[in-house]
Amino acid sequence: MPYFSVKSFSLWLAALACLPLGSIANAEAIQWVTVGDPGNTADTAPAGFGAVATSFRIMKFEFTNQQYTDFLNSVDSSGTNPYSVYNTSMGSNARGGITNTGSTNGSRYAVKTDMGDKPVNYVSWFDAARVANWLMNGATSSSDTETGAYTLVGGQTSGITPAVNSGATFSVPTEDQWYKAAYYKGGGTSVGYWNYATQNDSAPTAVAAGETGIGSAGSTGNFANYNSNADWKGQDGNVTTVGTNGGPSFYGAFDMSGNVYEWNDLTGASGSSRGLRGGGFAPISAFDLSSSGSISYDPSGEDSVIGFRLASPVSGPSGVPEIDPSGLSAVLGLLFGGLGLLERRR
Numbered sequence: 001m002p003y004f005s006v007k008s009f010s011l012w013l014a015a016l017a018c019l020p021l022g023s024i025a026n027a028e029a030i031q032w033v034t035v036g037d038p039g040n041t042a043d044t045a046p047a048g049f050g051a052v053a054t055s056f057r058i059m060k061f062e063f064t065n066q067q068y069t070d071f072l073n074s075v076d077s078s079g080t081n082p083y084s085v086y087n088t089s090m091g092s093n094a095r096g097g098i099t100n101t102g103s104t105n106g107s108r109y110a111v112k113t114d115m116g117d118k119p120v121n122y123v124s125w126f127d128a129a130r131v132a133n134w135l136m137n138g139a140t141s142s143s144d145t146e147t148g149a150y151t152l153v154g155g156q157t158s159g160i161t162p163a164v165n166s167g168a169t170f171s172v173p174t175e176d177q178w179y180k181a182a183y184y185k186g187g188g189t190s191v192g193y194w195n196y197a198t199q200n201d202s203a204p205t206a207v208a209a210g211e212t213g214i215g216s217a218g219s220t221g222n223f224a225n226y227n228s229n230a231d232w233k234g235q236d237g238n239v240t241t242v243g244t245n246g247g248p249s250f251y252g253a254f255d256m257s258g259n260v261y262e263w264n265d266l267t268g269a270s271g272s273s274r275g276l277r278g279g280g281f282a283p284i285s286a287f288d289l290s291s292s293g294s295i296s297y298d299p300s301g302e303d304s305v306i307g308f309r310l311a312s313p314v315s316g317p318s319g320v321p322e323i324d325p326s327g328l329s330a331v332l333g334l335l336f337g338g339l340g341l342l343e344r345r346r
Contacts, residue, residue, distance in 0.1 A: 012048065013248060014328070028307050029070065030067065031196065032057040032059060032060060032312065033057065033059075033060045033252040034056075034251065035052070035055060035056050035177070035181045035251045036186070037055075037186055037253075038052065038053060039053055039189050040188075040190065040191075041189060041190045041270075042177070043192075043193045043291065044221050046294075047189055050179040050183065052177055052180050054176055054314075057311065058173060058178075058251070058310075058311045058312075059253070059309035059311075060252060061253075061254055061309070062259060062262065062309050063123075063128075063131070063310070064118060064119060065111045065115050065117075065118055065120045066111050067120070068123070069116075072098065072108070073108055073109050073136060074134065074143070075143070076109075077106050077141065078108070079100060079102065079108045080109055083126070083130060083146075083152075083156075084124075086100060086109070087122035089302070089304070090324055091112075094233055094234065094235055095117030095121065095239060095304045096112075096121060097112050097118050097121070097239075098111055098120070099112060114213055115213075115239075118241060119259055120308075121303070121304050122304065123302060123306060123307060123308060124301060124306075125161060125172065125274045126157050126299060126300065128263050128310070129149065129154070129162075129172060130146075131305050131310070132148070132170040132172065133145045133148035133150060133264075134148075136148035136169050136170050149164055149168035149169070149170050150165060155302055159272050159300075161265075168309050170311070171310065172310065173264050173265070173310070173311035174311075175265060175266050175275050175277070177311050178264040178275075178277055179291065182197035182256040183196075183345065184255065185199075187250075193291060194250075196224075197249045197253070198221070198222045198223070198246050198249070199248075199249065203290075204225050204246060204258070205224075206224065206226055207223045207229060207240065207246065208229055209225075209230035209238065209240050211232055212232070213233065213241055214241045214244050215245035216230075216244075217246045218257075219243050219246075221246050222247065223246030224246055224257040224289055225240045225245040226279050226282075226284055226286070226288070226289055227284060227285075228281075228282060230245075231279055237281045240281070242254060242255055243310055245258060256277075257278060258281065259278075259281075260307035260308055261279060261295070261306055262276065262278045262306075263276060263299075263307075272298060273299070274294060274295070274296075274298075274299040277294055277295070280306075281305065282304075282305050287315070
């Protein structure tokens, strides 16, 4: 019968110790998809986008109100709002999803009814960068939001954005990463690109929404949340539950056409400009959802149609492969099962 020796069990523990803490602390909160086919060619129309030399991971869904509430309660339990990570429109606007309750018991912030699984909005590029830092540093109440993936000097909330630091385990996607995850056909290095992130060259049909904001399409088909068609909560167009607005990209990422625009590190950007891609729920044309729909925007900008998702390398900076969230329980089962076998063998 196979068993764990003391030496092999120690090696398992050592491997876990080398993993970035964020990959374990938030295993259930964030789902990832792997974008493979490294070294793929760039698109030709529009030209120059989508070539990425290495495999990487990107969030399967847009960062949600529930996830951002966890971040807020971790870094701002007293409600001092450091670095303006909370925009009051999240609470006052009907399309925002997070309220400041005034509580001092560690639950200062709370998601609104039916809004936890909707994409967070009213977030700047700097907010997304601070979430990346927080995750990289362990996602605890003591985790630094100013260094790690990015170095934000003097509580920076505007101006020229810093470059991602070497060894970052979470980051705002580059435009090429975002573009590839959304539009690349996959399965090779020169297979081409779709026009839309639903694996389609035809414009998606705009989804409607149920009374709790669930998209009418579910998770299949050529649909997207755009053009103010998802009416609920008394709003003419609104954010909808992530993953319920049509089918995913080839790599399995949802809502990369519609719901909210998402931050990226714009290719060729200089000064205080960052990128937005993907389209939003507002009254826009299908062009904005397409591979041609790139926007240069002030990184301090915050709006009801702006959200984000993060990227992550396939391997951590130590060279030890990160545990995919879906496989974490299996690995822990092996470890503790090994302890049991050790005990029985003794």
